Amino acid sequence: MAREFDAVFIGAGHNALAAAVHLASRGWSVGVFERNEAPGGACRTEEVTLPGFRHDLYATNLGLFAGSGFFRDHGDALARHGLAFVPTDDCFASPAPDGSWFGVSRDIEKTVARATALSPADAARWRQMVADFSGDAPHLFALLGAPMGRRRLAALGWKAWRAKGTSGLLELGRLLTSSPREFLQRNFEAPLIQAALGAWGMHLDFAPDVAGGALFPYLEGMVDQTMGMVIGKGGADTIIKAMVARIEELGGSVVTGAEVSAIRRRSGRADGIVLADGSEVAARRAVIAGVTPGALVDRLLAPSAGSGDDGFDRGARTFRHGPGTMMVHLALSGLPDWTAGAELQRFLYVHLAPDLDGMAQAYAEAMAGLLPRRPLLVVGQQTAVDPSRAPAGRHTLWVQVRVVPGTICGDAAGWIEARDWAEAGAAYADRVIDIIEEYAPGTRGKILGRHVETPADLERRNPNLVGGDGIGGSHHLSQNFLFRPMPGWARYRTPVDGLYLIGASTWPGGGLGAGSGYLLAQDLAGR
Incomplete structure (x- = not known):
């Protein structure tokens, strides 16, 4: 060499x-x-549960x-x-405990119909937002794909002003500085639609009330609506x-x-x-x-x-590193039977967090060093889109727990006494499965194999994931x-x-x- x-x-x-x-x-x-x-x-695929079950250990969405x-x-x-990529038209969904749900599919009529069931006004707003996105997208993607420099930013601002005028440029600035809650409550009245979009802020350390977090729910919602999602063929x-x-x-x-x-x-x-x-x-x-x-x-x-x-x-x-993340990988005999309906089995992502307040509470608990009572669960159903990742008729489940503390000071629920992830990991993974069971009873009985990676495990595998911070x-x-x-x-x-x-x-x-x-x-x- x-x-x-x-x-x-x-x-x-x-x-x-x-x-x-x-x-x-x-x-x-x-x-x-x-x-x-x-x-x-942080982009690795391995058979960590059983032979033939290929799990994306950390990152999975290849849309970016x-x-x-x-x-x-x-x-x-x-x-x-x-x-090779595998596209999906059914991108993400959020069910509520009462069986209602909202999801974004590339077919806008499907998305609008789901929104209409929750709020006709929100359905109309969604359709308008998608129509307006074509005017925002070039400027936002130019910003996110540009090197950071004063001249470059000035040029992008000038171009945006020429295209959108002063009011349009101010609206873009408002979007970039708003919290998820501010943006979502400004545009939608149904709590479940707000939650379905707000969950994307938690992917990047933006709890509902953190300034600057509105951009990510907006972009994810609009991009998935207009382009769908992609994952990697086989991993x-x-x-x-x-x-x-x-x-x-x-x-x-x-x-x-x-x-x-x-x-x-x-x-x-x-x-x-x-x-x-x-x-x-x-x-x-x-x-x-x-x-x-x-x-x-x-x-x-x-x-x-x-x-x-x-x-x-x-x-x-x-x-400043972000809060910790925990991964729970499951080999299943079948996909979860979601109470909200079998249609949810077609979605790549199912977020289990029915409202913004619950997300805000989980974030506050984790930042205080507590194991959240009810964390946001990002449930990935990759084999619903790419069956090649598991033996015929079998499935993988990719569960990302957002968010948890890197160092445990206590348990918000008062049940787990361990203060070390080596001891607390299995018990907290049980809590994760319990939450999934609430939305999809019988999932525990379908588990053929389980692999848990705590924040400590993530950092040990990859020192860049400090305290389990999966976002750098x-x-x-x-x-x-x-x-x-x-x-x-x-x-x-x-x-x-x-x-x-x-x-x-x-x-x-x-x-x-x-x-x-x-x-x-x-x-x-x-x-």
Whole structure:
């Protein structure tokens, strides 16, 4: 294996792999070094319950990846290496304890009919919102896909003003700064419609009353309504396998089981890495780290006393991580029999959180260090869309628990005495199954195998998931856009010449959109 590359990557998360693909396609030699025995970071698919049941361990929705600039540039090449998507028209649904429910399907008449049953006024508002989305989408997607810089933002603002006028630009600004509750109650009167959309805010650390969280429920609702969702054929790791194969086809290397212990610096410039076994790898043009800001400063740069910039180091060490996440993976003999109706078995996502107040309470409990009495459950029914992930007639269930504390101080329900996740995990997973049983009685009897990953397990598998934070750090306004990961450092540079930081902790944040890796690679390669 070569011991010198134009660009050396620390970590093989999807952002690093995307950047390596792009740079290699522009003639750079690239080497990617990953501590784990498999690449992918938080995008991994494994048989963790029973043989033949393929579970996406963490991330599962590939909509951001399929709609990304990176995929538009490299999708054909990745398809030659096996990348395949499975679309779904029935995207997400939220049932209530009384059996009522709301769900978004790509067929707008189905969505509108469900809304009409809850509120005719909301149905009309939904139809109007979808019609107006075509005017908002170009500006919002341009913002989310652009590098963060004052000139770029000014240009985007000018373009939006020319297209929408002052009132339209103010409405976009209002959307970007509103909390989910403000936005949803401003537009819909039915609590179940508010809850179905508000659940998407919780995916990115936006409880109902956190400013700046309205954008995500709005975008998810509108994008799913107009485009549907996609997952990976056979597992989310289809994107990882294809990117690794493409890197190797272009002459690059992806090395697993190779932990990086330090970044090498000479004459003030990062020019390579030191592996845990003491060997060194040189980087002629760039060292690109897919780690958290804190890990960069305290682990990889610590031998040289940080970055040399006190402000950068202080910001890295105080970078705010989001609350914890817990994963419960189930192998089932059949899909849950939802009390709200068999139609829910067709949906990729079923959110179990019937109102905004319940979500707000669960979030407050988790932030106080308590195991929430009733957390939001994101139930993924991937095999309803992609049967190839399980043996014939069998199913997987992907249950993401939003949100839980990384460190347990108590139990809001007063039942679980353990204060360590190693002891509390199984009992809390039982609570999760109990909640599912309320909405789909008999699910427990269909369980063939169960695998639980607590916040402690998530961090052990992937140190970037600090305290089980699955989104790469809080996306609150003070740590997003120009402030991600910290003010003045939103363009992936660091105070060390030749050293760059990418990943979910950098703009544009969490999700499988390959944004930071692609944006940096375009910059380094001159597009």
